[in-house]
Amino acid sequence: MDGDTTYTIGELARRTGLPVRTIRFYSDAGVVPPTRRTEAGYRLYDADAAARLDLVRTLRDLGVDLATVRRLLDREVDAGQVAAAHADALDVQIRTLRLRRAVLRAVAKRGSTPEEIELMHRLARLSDEERRRIITDFIDESFAGLDLHPGFAEKMRAALPDLPDDPEPEQVDAWVELAELVGDPGFRASVRRMAEFQAAEVAQGTVPDDFAALAELTREKAEQAVADGIEPASDAARPVVDELVRAYADAWDATDDAAFRRDLLRRLEIGTDPRTERYWQLLALINGWPVPPTLTPLFQWFIDALRARA
Numbered sequence: 335m336d337g338d339t340t341y342t343i344g345e346l347a348r349r350t351g352l353p354v355r356t357i358r359f360y361s362d363a364g365v366v367p368p369t370r371r372t373e374a375g376y377r378l379y380d381a382d383a384a385a386r387l388d389l390v391r392t393l394r395d396l397g398v399d400l401a402t403v404r405r406l407l408d409r410e411v412d413a414g415q416v417a418a419a420h421a422d423a424l425d426v427q428i429r430t431l432r433l434r435r436a437v438l439r440a441v442a443k444r445g446s447t448p449e450e451i452e453l454m455h456r457l458a459r460l461s462d463e464e465r466r467r468i469i470t471d472f473i474d475e476s477f478a479g480l481d482l483h484p485g486f487a488e489k490m491r492a493a494l495p496d497l498p499d500d501p502e503p504e505q506v507d508a509w510v511e512l513a514e515l516v517g518d519p520g521f522r523a524s525v526r527r528m529a530e531f532q533a534a535e536v537a538q539g540t541v542p543d544d545f546a547a548l549a550e551l552t553r554e555k556a557e558q559a560v561a562d563g564i565e566p567a568s569d570a571a572r573p574v575v576d577e578l579v580r581a582y583a584d585a586w587d588a589t590d591d592a593a594f595r596r597d598l599l600r601r602l603e604i605g606t607d608p609r610t611e612r613y614w615q616l617l618a619l620i621n622g623w624p625v626p627p628t629l630t631p632l633f634q635w636f637i638d639a640l641r642a643r644a
Contacts, residue, residue, distance in 0.1 A: 340369060340378040350387060365390055365404050432500040440503035454510050466494045472516040476525045480533040483541055495620045508619035521609045531604050542585035551581055556632035566638035575639045599640050606633045
């Protein structure tokens with residue numbers, strides 16, 4: 335644009351593509367004042383005013399409010415600070431939009447009811463701290479007043495949900511299911527029973543050093559028995575049960591007798607809840623960790639086989 339040329343508001347609108355009413359609004363607000371007026375009172379704008387209008391449009395497109403635009407143009411605020419503040423605000427908006435997208439995709443996949451949609455949206459919008467508090471409150475209530483095995487307690491408190499900024503629909507699904515699970519009174523009661531049982535064993539000093547090895551042996555033997563089509567109550571299950579019970583008895587430094595088998599059956603029944611396994615699987619899905627395999631049916635095979643011989 336020629337520095338000596340002036341433009342009417344209509345000409346400026348045609349050159350910039352902005353509506354006349356928008357330019358008039360900026361002019362009345364003092365953001366892009368006219369260079370001068372004609373004798374008839376019509377506004378005229380020079381090249382500097384046109385350049386100022388382009389800057390105003392750019393700032394408004396970036397979401398800068400009009401009052402801040404005016405202060406920027408008048409050099410009252412630093413452009414870098416304004417840009418940083420608006421970039422932070424955009425980060426929040428982008429995260430919100432990504433969550434909404436993930437919720438909508440999860441809804442489309444699940445065919446959710448209106449109530450489920452509301453729940454999913456509300457839970458997905460919680461802050462990271464609020465999501466963690468749901469889990470820590472569940473853990474605090476489950477373990478209140480109990481002395482547990484330190485490794486177990488630390489594992490529970492260290493594993494908290496961390497929903498990413500751009501979650502997949504499956505992660506939103508998992509978070510909603512996890513929130514519903516830890517809010518289930520039946521599940522809370524089951525976890526509390528497990529914790530009380532473990533606390534009693536800790537107090538008696540009867541917790542084996544390597545329970546993970548026992549769990550792996552149980553998985554291996556029960557998996558093979560299931561693969562071989564051995565029913566828990568059948569005679570073919572007896573040697574598998576005897577081998578596993580001996581391993582458990584050795585770990586507890588106990589004798590494999592009827593009393594030990596009754597105690598072992600009770601211990602396994604209390605500690606084997608498919609919802610507990612699901613809890614860890616959901617945490618893994620949310621956090622992007624490898625999802626633990628489903629082992630509950632294999633432990634249930636051992637429980638059924640042990641119960642058949644109790």
